[in-house]
Amino acid sequence: IVSMESTGSTTSKNDKKENTIPKDHQRYLQSIAEQGLSEKQNRKKLQTLFDRYLKPQQNESKTLDIQKEWGRQFKEGLANVPKKDLNDETNFIMDVIIYYLYYDIVSDRQKYPKSVPFVDLPIEMIEFLIKKAQKVFEDEKALIQFEAPVKIFGDIHGQYTDLLHMFKEMSDKNKQEQMDYIISKNTRYLFMGDYVNRGKQSCEVICLLFALKVRYPQQIIILRGNHESQAITRIYGFFDEIKRRYKISLWQGFYNCFNHMPLVALIDEKIMCMHGGISKDMHSFEQIEQIPKPTDVPDSGLVADLLWNDPDDDARDWEENERGCGFVFGRKQLEEFLRRHDLDLICRGHQVMEDGYGFFGKNKQLVTIFSAKNYCGDFDNDAAVMNVDQDLMCKFITFKGDAKKNAAKNKGNAKKNSKQYYF
16 A cells, blocks of 8 residues: 555645645654665555554545655655765664764863763673674775875874864864764874773773764774784783673674774875884785785784884884884885885874874884873873875874973963974
């Protein structure tokens, strides 16, 4: 009986007016349309509405006319719902997670707090999030290629307050009444690894980033860091946090998901981004694309280098890294790598920077970005995010460490000037 197809109508104007869906039912149908259900599910919902409203009608012919007209109006309403609003169950749950981990905390706060409370999401919700995030990562290669503009973040290490602060300060202040103002529609967001361990709220950090990734898969790029591995999370805090707050099986789900994450991002074929550093074993970008997933972080080889290697002013060649994994490289190795792969800049994380960022190389051809200020409470470092516009002009947005912030206020210079570089 229910027809979602458009039908020709021979009814009079009065009949048509009578057959128009009542306003309260229009709201019901609008909510159905925005759920992005299948046609079969839509038919079932519409039939439910017919059963409620049309049973008192005695005239079978009139009832059929109403059904046809409502079906036509409903189909027309579906066509007018923007694609971005056709939210399925996954997007709805991601919005809920983002709400609790971001909007619910930063809303109605004129001054951002020094710390935020723990947010204990239901374990079933986190399990669902991990499953969906892993599916998104499975569809991506180890190498992600895209064009600027992009905002690039370094290590976060469970410092949830810093992540919220950075999102809030960089959001569009004119759109803060909207649910999607956390990110700009005109730029991408690249995170270069080390989201967990060290800090006290690794679970909140990784859940917020995963939810954003699932909700906005083309805008959010999440690379793997050396701390996104089974062995390192077992030692440096993430395992203990998950065990204390949830259960061990959830940690297992996280590190299985980590094994599917991409390793390298290439921006406009000129800026190469990874967590650790360049590798002597890398011969082409196709080689990175062909890295099989899932994979754990090995002790040596290309994957280990990309996640563990460091630049070193004193290095004259590829030398063993004091970290116990990977290598260090010098200026000569960096210049040869850039020339061989026709690159302008290497962008990476993996090391604390006093100003939140720091350059390496004769011509500033490598930059390290660190996005956790006052790291572990043991450092007085700033945090930074690098903004790359469509012309590859790079601007650093810095967030002062507590001691530096107080000193700057006393001197009447609380805001740090941004510096721009062109690559």
